Amino acid sequence: MIVAIDGPSGTGKSSTSKAVAAKLGLSYLDTGAQYRAITWWMISNGIDTDDADAIAAASGKPLLISGTDPSDPTITVDGADASGPIRTQEVTSKVSAVSAVPEVRSRITELQRTIAADAPGGIVVEGRDIGTTVLPDADLKVFLTASPEARAARRSGELKGADVKATQEALVKRDAADSSRKTSPLAKADDAVEVDTTELTLQQVIECVVTLVEEKRAAK
16 A cells, blocks of 8 residues: 655645554655755755756765654664754755756655555655655555645744744745746646645544545555
């Protein structure tokens, strides 16, 4: 069972995906962490993140390893734990530019497909282009949405009191960048189930997705 959960930041993708995977005994993959990890590596190694050619030339150098335990997902870069460093504002501000480079997306997409294919029993994969590009044959595709205001409030809470207005502006800017990139833009797959999380609690979203997975399992 392969479950693809897509959507923009602040819709509850990570929390929902981890909880669904844990509840159903599936592996879990945060694809966004992989793009953040390669962005962090570029920054740490002095690669100009505004230079697409330089990014492309270096894209195959870092060794990325993702742990797929939903209760303890990990990401290492060249053997170093990158879980904390990839969540900095500097990485957040530059990840869209790095992830838009075709060579980066090609490399990460191949890595994601390998992880999904090797997952025993199945996997929940969350990101922005899983149902459309990475795993178009996923058994279930879910696209989470929420109002910009709700997303900003959630993300500000995660960032421990960050300014909600500034956070909303950053999210809208990120949406525009992700949706307009030429390679694998953020988009809802035609056969994805859309779930608007604006007025739902996290637990309600989790229950909704678990039900969708169980219905799909029963129909197989």
